[in-house]
Amino acid sequence: MADMEKLYEAVLGGKLEPAVEVTREAIAEGADPKEIINGSMIPAMEEIGKRFQEGKAFVPQLLLSARAMKGALELLKPLLKGDASASVGKVVIGTVKGDLHDIGKNLVASMLEGCGFEVINIGIDVPAEKFVAAVQESGADILCMSALLTTTMTYMKTVIEALEAAGLRDKVKVMVGGAPINRHYAEQIGADGYSDNANSAVLKAKELLGVA
Amino acid sequence: MEDRQTTETQVAALALSELTLPESEIYLTLGYGGTEPQADVRKIIDDVLEEAALRCRPQIAYAFFDGTKTGPASVRIGGSDFQCGRIIGSYLDGAQRFVLFVTTAGAEYDAYLHGLKASGDIVTEYVADAVGSVIAEAAVTEVRRRVEERAAAEGLTVTNPYSPGYCGWHVREQRKLFSLLPEGVCGVTLNDSCLMSPVKSVSGMLAMGRTVVKKPYACDICGMTTCYKRRQRT
Ligand code: B12
Numbered sequence: 001m002a003d004m005e006k007l008y009e010a011v012l013g014g015k016l017e018p019a020v021e022v023t024r025e026a027i028a029e030g031a032d033p034k035e036i037i038n039g040s041m042i043p044a045m046e047e048i049g050k051r052f053q054e055g056k057a058f059v060p061q062l063l064l065s066a067r068a069m070k071g072a073l074e075l076l077k078p079l080l081k082g083d084a085s086a087s088v089g090k091v092v093i094g095t096v097k098g099d100l101h102d103i104g105k106n107l108v109a110s111m112l113e114g115c116g117f118e119v120i121n122i123g124i125d126v127p128a129e130k131f132v133a134a135v136q137e138s139g140a141d142i143l144c145m146s147a148l149l150t151t152t153m154t155y156m157k158t159v160i161e162a163l164e165a166a167g168l169r170d171k172v173k174v175m176v177g178g179a180p181i182n183r184h185y186a187e188q189i190g191a192d193g194y195s196d197n198a199n200s201a202v203l204k205a206k207e208l209l210g211v212a
Numbered sequence: 213m214e215d216r217q218t219t220e221t222q223v224a225a226l227a228l229s230e231l232t233l234p235e236s237e238i239y240l241t242l243g244y245g246g247t248e249p250q251a252d253v254r255k256i257i258d259d260v261l262e263e264a265a266l267r268c269r270p271q272i273a274y275a276f277f278d279g280t281k282t283g284p285a286s287v288r289i290g291g292s293d294f295q296c297g298r299i300i301g302s303y304l305d306g307a308q309r310f311v312l313f314v315t316t317a318g319a320e321y322d323a324y325l326h327g328l329k330a331s332g333d334i335v336t337e338y339v340a341d342a343v344g345s346v347i348a349e350a351a352v353t354e355v356r357r358r359v360e361e362r363a364a365a366e367g368l369t370v371t372n373p374y375s376p377g378y379c380g381w382h383v384r385e386q387r388k389l390f391s392l393l394p395e396g397v398c399g400v401t402l403n404d405s406c407l408m409s410p411v412k413s414v415s416g417m418l419a420m421g422r423t424v425v426k427k428p429y430a431c432d433i434c435g436m437t438t439c440y441k442r443r444q445r446t
Contacts, residue, residue: 058247060335060338060339103338110334150377
C-alpha cells in the first residue's frame, strides 16, 4: 500500500522525489486521483501556507512544497482529463505592459497551481488586448495582474476598462498585486482582490470563487 | 561652474568576486527576516552563487558633477533640475559635488534568469532572482566605496545613495539622470515607463560635501511600511 501519510509529509517538507514516488505507487494501486489530491496534497499545501502566515515557514519552503505538489500533479493530470471539478478554478496571470518584472507573478502562479488552480501564465509586458483575449479564450474565473513600479501599475486600470468594453467584466474576477500596489489602490481601480504575498493570493482567489 | 561634469564617466566591468555579497542580505531578500534557511535552501543558494560567479558580468558607471541644492525638494546637478523630494532634499544640505551612477548585474544574468524560468524550477528561479537583486545593490556599494576613496582624498564626506522612485523622488526623473550619462551606459536602457533593462539594475545619486552626513540606511525615510527589508535596517 502506498503510504499517503508519506505523501503528505513529502509535500509539506517540499521533497519532490518522494512525493512523485508515492503518487506513482498510489496510481499503480488504483487509488482515486481526486482522493490523492484532496486527501493528502491539498492539506499539506494548506499546512505549509498556515505556517507561512504564522511566520514559521518562509517563501522558499512554500515554493519547495508547490514544486513537490506540481511534480505529483503532473502524474495525476492525465487521469483527470475531462473532469472539470478536479480544478479549483482557472486563472490567467500576467505582468502589465511596460513592465518586465517576472518573479512576483511567477510565485503567485506557482502557488495557485500548487493549490489546485489551472493557471495560464501569459508572461510579462502584456498589453490589454492580450489579457482580454486570454480571458475570452480560456473562460478564466480570475484574471491576475502584477506590476513593479508606480508608472506601470496604472495600466491595470486600462486592462479593467478593456474587460468592460469587451463585456467580460462581470464574468471574471480581477486580482492585482506587486510591490507598489496596496488595497486602497486595488479598490480605486475597481479590482476585486489584492494581496501582498503569494500565499494570501491563493486564499483571496479561493475566497473570490467561494471555495475557501 | 555649476553646470559642469567634472570628470569623464567612470565605467567598469567587474568580476562577481570584486563585489561583496553578504549572506545576511541574500537571506533577507529571500524573506528570512533574521533567521537562517535550512540546509536544502542553503544548497540552492550555493549552487546559484556558483553559477553566478561563472555567468554574471556586473557593470558600474559613475560620473562627478558640480551642483547645488536649489530648494527644499530640488537640486541642480550638471545643469539639470531634479525634484528629488523633501525627504532626500533634507539630506543634501551642504552638498557641493554630486555623483550620478548606474549599476547592473548585466544582461548575462537576465538571460540566466530567463533560462531558469523556462526550466520550470520555481525555487531556483526565486533564489537566483533574489541573488540578482543583491548583486545589483552590491554594485552600488562598490560605486560608493570608490567614490568615498576619492572624496576622502579631498576631505569630503559622501551621503547614502538615493534613487529615483524612492522617498518622493519620481521614478520618471531617471530620464534626466540617464541623459547626463553616456548613451547606453553599462548596456542599461530605460523603457517608456522608466523601467530599466536588464531588470537587475539600479540608478541613483550620491552627494559629497564637507558637512553632509552618511546615515545608516534609513528605512524611516521610506514610505513603504510593508517592505521586508524594513525591520532590520531601522
Ligand atoms: C528587490 C528590489 C529591487 C531589486 C530588483 C528589482 C527587480 N525587479 O527584480 C533592484 C535592487 C535591482 C531594484 C531596482 C529598482 N527598484 Co526596487 N525594489 C526591490 C524591493 C525591495 C523588492 C521587490 C522584489 O523583488 N520582491 C520580491 C518579489 C517576489 O515580490 P513581489 O514582486 O513584490 O511579488 C510579491 C507580492 O507583491 C505579490 N504579488 C506580486 N504580483 C502579484 C499579482 C497578484 C495578482 C497578487 C494577488 C499578488 C502579487 O506576491 C508576490 C509574491 O509574494 C521593492 C520593495 C519591496 N519590499 O517590495 C523595491 C521597489 C519595487 N523598487 C522600487 C524602485 C523605485 C526601484 C528602482 C526604480 C530604483 C532605481 N532608480 O534604481 C529600480 C528599478 C529597477 C528596474 N529594472 O527598472 C520601488 C518602486 C516604487 C515606485 N516608485 O515605482 C519599490 C517598491 C521600493 C520602494 N520603497 O518604493 N529593486
